[in-house]
Amino acid sequence: MKNRSKSSKNLSKNNGNICFTSGDTHYFVDDYLVNGEYLFLNDGGTADIKYHNGKAYYTDHIFAFTSQKICLKFLYYFLKTQQDYINKFCFQGTGLKNLQKNKLAQIPIPIPPIAIQQKIVEILDAFTELQAELQAELQAELQARRKQYEYYRNKLLSFEELQRRTDMLNGGGLxxxxxxxxxxxxxxxxxxxxxxxxxxxxxxxxxxxxxxxxxxxxxxxxxxxxxxxxxxxxxxxxxxxxxxxxxxxxxxxxxxxxxxxxxxxxxxxxxxxxxxxxxxxxxxxxxxxxxxxxxxxxxxxxxxxxxxxxxxxxxxxxxPPLKVQNDIVEILDKFDTLANDLTNGIPAEIEARKKQYEYYRERLLSFIAKD
Structure with a gap:
């Protein structure tokens, strides 16, 4: 493993080769340090493992790893199942903990024949793509529901609507x-x-x-x-x-x-x-x-x-009168539950899909490990 530095002033959010940093934002640069299959791991905090195939640059606090002895994509999927273990045992120090490469190197890795590794990668790639499509559809549906909810919330709480409901109740002004x-x-x-x-x-x-x-x-x-x-x-x-x-x-x-x-x-x-x-x-x-x-x-x-x-x-x-307030709240509570409650509706479905993906990925790789 090795790491390099790159001045932040040379980073772009739009063009060039991907540059891996310790943050979540993707940046791009004109030049590159590696070209091919690599895993990138952050040096501090918690495990953040990324796979990349092609030209890439990486900054300080990022480690790049490659190998000719194992399918890198297979290793990537396996290490993703080990993130809790890596976070607990491979990061040490006070304050912001640092990755201990020697401890990471001690993690036992199941290495089936290369053909099996590639087959597992093929299955998980397909499953990952399907998962991403489902997540995108659910996220789009969630955003649509939230916009619908916001529209009706603003409408129900508008002066005109509250006036209409007040008039229907007692004919009073608002x-x-x-x-x-x-x-x-x-x-x-x-x-x-x-x-x-x-x-x-x-x-x-x-x-x-x-x-x-x-x-x-x-x-x-x-x-x-x-x-x-x-x-x-x-x-x-x-x-x-x-x-x-x-x-x-x-x-x-x-x-x-x-x-x-x-x-x-x-x-x-x-x-x-x-x-x-x-x-x-x-x-x-x-x-x-x-x-x-x-x-x-x-x-x-x-x-x-x-x-x-x-x-x-x-x-x-x-x-408006409390009776109108109560009626509006009853309606908005139902809308809100559908759109936002993490135990109901679409957000719960998104979380369930994520857990389902992780479950099958770990089951597949744990089966190989037992063999």
């Missing part, structure tokens, strides 16, 4: 109401990830709203001690917990509706919005095109974007 008129914003404080404990008082960190929580939650994934909780701001049942910062305009002010029975502590860079409306209805309002346009206008900052609670208080929403 006005635009500022959030500051129907509730209060409280800024979170003092909670960091280092405060987390295994059991204790529920808490929500602003980063988790971006990475873990969807529209609403009944439980938190983190907790703090009772002593720490005394010093922190808390969200109660029905409150919205809103991120105040993000590096992405579309993600700033992402909100999760808290429906837990026990109050939950929240971190700094969040706002708690307390109100007396249907919690999910207000939560869905934070996902509309109108709110997206609003927060883009008020998001400030260079790398990190912020929206302040004084701006959020100004956001206007059409506020």
């Amino acid at each position: 006005e635009l109401i500022r959030l500051g008129e129907i509730g209060t914003f409280t800024r979170g404080n003092g909670l960091t990830k280092s405060d987390f404990v295994e059991f204790g008082v529920p808490c929500i960190h602003y980063g988790q709203i971006h990475t873990h929580y969807h529209n609403y939650t009944y439980n938190t994934i983190s907790f703090v001690s009772a002593e720490k909780a005394k010093k922190l701001k808390k969200a109660k049942y029905g409150d919205l917990v809103i991120t105040g910062v993000s590096e992405d305009k579309d993600c700033v002010c992402k909100a999760v509706v808290y429906l837990g029975k026990q109050e939950a502590c929240v971190s700094g860079d969040t706002f708690i919005f307390s109100h007396s409306q249907n919690p999910k209805f207000i939560g869905y309002m934070f996902q509309t095109e109108n709110f997206n346009t609003f927060k883009h206008k008020y998001a400030q900052g260079a790398k990190v974007l912020r929206v302040h609670n004084k701006q959020l208080e100004k956001f206007q929403i059409p506020l």
Whole structure:
């Protein structure tokens, strides 16, 4: 194995020969270091094994491997089944762990006759291609469903539709109401990830709203001690917990509706919005095109974007009677489950297809290993 370096200023995202880096993004360069079949492995972090046939360049923290004694594509498929083992035993060090080549070299590899290796590669290539096609179809279907969901969500939450439903209910008028008129914003404080404990008082960190929580939650994934909780701001049942910062305009002010029975502590860079409306209805309002346009206008900052609670208080929403709010939420919950819930619908099918592919790949290669 060997690695090389390449100045980042010479990397392109469009033309030339592929250049392997330690990140997920593919880059291209005008020149190349190798030409043929190679495996590329990253030096730090976790195992990321890639197969390439043709001209390629690779930067520091990438190892290139080739061999005339084994079918490289066969070895690639086998090592993909060993990624958990490689991550656990072949990377060492504090902080960012580094690949230990001597430990990687000790992994026993089944080497059937070359004709068998090529046959296995042929089967797995066909299966991989089929898997990719199915995944692409499911992803396209999922995107179509999500766009359909977003269309109906915006339509159902539009002033015109809410006015129509209000008229049908009681013939009353509908006005635009500022959030500051129907509730209060409280800024979170003092909670960091280092405060987390295994059991204790529920808490929500602003980063988790971006990475873990969807529209609403009944439980938190983190907790703090009772002593720490005394010093922190808390969200109660029905409150919205809103991120105040993000590096992405579309993600700033992402909100999760808290429906837990026990109050939950929240971190700094969040706002708690307390109100007396249907919690999910207000939560869905934070996902509309109108709110997206609003927060883009008020998001400030260079790398990190912020929206302040004084701006959020100004956001206007059409506020129908609770009966109309409840009906809208019931409809949108069904749409949302179909489009986004990881335990139902298309996302679950995508995950099932992925696991099915991994299962058959590992069964095929483990059978060879036993022989």
